[in-house]
Amino acid sequence: MRLKGTMTMELMDVNTGEVETVVEENLVTNAVNHIFGLNPMGVFYEIGDSIDGIKWQSGLLPICPNAIGGILLFSKALEENVDNIYSLSDNLPVAYASNNVNSTANVARGSMNLTESKALDNGYKFVWEFTPSQGNGTIAAAALTSAQGGANAYGSQVNDSSTFLQLKSIKLDGLSMAKQLVLFEAVEVDFEKDLLYSITYQDTGVRIRKVRIPIFSIGLNEKLDDTTYTVLDDQVIQTSTFKFLGDYTLYGEFLDGGDGYWYGVSNEGNSSGNAAMVWVKIKKEDYTMTEGEWTLSNAKLMDVGNRDEGSSFPERVLKCCVRKGYLYVMAYNKKGIYKINLANSSDVTLIDFGFTSKWKPLCETGTCEVYMTLIGDLIVGGDFQVTVEDKVIPTQGSFRLNDAATPLFQYKNFLLGWGGSYGNEYRTMYLLTPYLASINNLSSAVVKTVDKTMKITYTLTEEAVP
Incomplete structure (x- = not known):
């Protein structure tokens, strides 16, 4: 027909x-x-x-x-x-x-x-x-x-709750916390190759795990409940400048740049003065890296997010986003968002919201939270959107996601993410509803x-x- x-x-x-x-x-x-x-x-x-x-x-x-x-x-x-x-x-x-x-x-x-x-x-x-x-x-x-x-x-x-239609959630209670963390620290999913990349900072280096997950092909001994994923490669890249800043709470985040690199950033948040941030740029092809430290003049930033691998439950709070070579971080007063050039730290712009954000996550609050994610080239935050032209669109701020730790990874109409809260861990698939x-x-x-x-x-x- x-x-x-x-x-x-x-x-x-x-x-x-x-x-x-x-x-x-x-x-x-x-x-x-x-x-x-x-x-x-x-x-x-x-x-x-x-x-x-x-x-x-x-x-x-x-x-x-x-x-x-x-x-x-x-x-x-x-x-x-x-x-x-x-x-x-x-x-x-x-x-x-x-x-x-x-x-x-x-x-x-x-x-x-x-x-x-x-x-x-x-x-x-x-x-x-x-x-x-x-x-x-x-x-x-x-x-x-x-x-x-x-x-x-x-x-x-x-209303903004109808954008992401939950299709299915798989409970991950059968996985150990160590195995859950690999999924919760996902930075990129290659749907066509059945691969996930998980990145975190441990001890004195950046740990990158390449993981096979059955997406469109399933092996003879695999299940579809995440209990049989396979770590294909596990490497640690030593860094001298980059680390997760903080003492009790470790602040930092890794994100896919969509340009052949992964980016790691860390800051503790500052309500006054200049913002200090450390960064690392990792080439996907061969894991070579560059790193450094920035002092962002008169920038008052929220922290980019935080991790905790030593808690009773896996914890990841994601508060930033990377789009087209720029890092987006919420202003400390919640009245705007900073756009920071990942290749030129003197190129920093404050995008004014015209209102004060409630600064709530896309999911309910818990041990894991996601405050913004990239859908195509649209940044979706709790009660705001930022277009590729940096136009700010206010929205209601409804809860839209199941317990979330990772960005939403998109394949055609489908969005995939992992997350949990206080012992209730999930892998969730959504339908992105405003399709053509x-x-x-x-x-x-x-x-x-x-x-x-x-x-x-x-x-x-x-x-x-x-």
């Missing part, structure tokens, strides 16, 4: 009654195929002591109006490619709608017309409506998405204003392939 989509967009001027009509056909992407065709780490299977976050039959099926049940509207055109399943952060949705009526105060969100929307013999007819106050802005492209993705996209000041199930670029952009209502009729049908 082949899917065909046709969209009719009608903007009516409430003062004159004049109607502007746009009709476009779409390209269907691989987003939904990935969800039902891929099975990373056996997310579709009952495994060990697993906790399902969603019932597939009711949450994602039938595909319409669930796995495809929302719409996203963009101010710029989208690349027309079947593998383009998420927009970049310089083109986040300006408006959206889900498979129900919007009863919230979110003015970016419209409502589904539940009377006119219906299943067809060979597909589905969606009808969404936006009042004069809803969905205003320039619209150059549209995309079908999941019902959850159409509720608040990547998050709003009304279709791409529909308008021939000419339209502008929705407070003087206009908007009605979108989107018909998606199945057709036999000749």
Whole structure:
């Protein structure tokens, strides 16, 4: 079967009654195929002591109006490619709608017309409506998405909990704390090669472990509950300057730079004066490294995070993020975020929030916490987002993750992470919900204003392939 989509967009001027009509056909992407065709780490299977976050039959099926049940509207055109399943952060949705009526105060969100929307013999007819106050802005492209993705996209000041849909959590109670720590200190996951890289600082050096985990291939003696992962390589690189600073609490974090290097950073946080930070840069190819110490003039930083391998439970608190060669660290007063050039410590910028962050983690507080993570090129914090253009978007700050210690590692629609709190340890898989199930670029952009209502009729049908 082949899917065909046709969209009719009608903007009516409430003062004159004049109607502007746009009709476009779409390209269907691989987003939904990935969800039902891929099975990373056996997310579709009952495994060990697993906790399902969603019932597939009711949450994602039938595909319409669930796995495809929302719409996203963009101010710029989208690349027309079947593998383009998420927009970049310089083109986040300006408006959206889900498979129900919007009863919230979110003015970016419209409502589904539940009377006119219906299943067809060979597909589905969606009808969404936006009042004069809803969905205003320039619209150059549209995309079908999941019902959850159409509720608040990547998050709003009304709600941001629907962005990450928990698919499954695997309890790790059967692993020793030493084995849990290897997973909790993960810095990178190579999904295609079934590999995880775990990095920490121990004694006088940086310890790097290369670990095989069954993601898409499973060995004759392997299970899918993390109890049979294999450490393939274990090396310690001695450092002279870099270490985890602190006495009782050891502050420091390792992050994937996405540029062929891993970066280690450590600071103790400072409410005044200059910020002292030590760093190490490790080349992935051969583990060669450079290290140094910075004094960041007049920078008042939160600590980048902390670790504790000697506690009764594995502890990792992640408070920083690396994107495109820059380290992002929260300002001590919680009113902004510092952007620090990892190649030039004199290049430091304070990005003002325009508000004071609650500075809460993406999960509940506990022995492990994650305060921000990188999704594509969007930094997602507790109650803020930072786009690739360093534009700050405030959000509500709902809890979105299960107990979390690691960044979220992304493979297509799926997000993977490990974490725990006080003896409850998990590996959790999420669905990143605001995906592009279709791409529909308008021939000419339209502008929705407070003087206009908007009605979108989107018909998606199945057709036999000749």
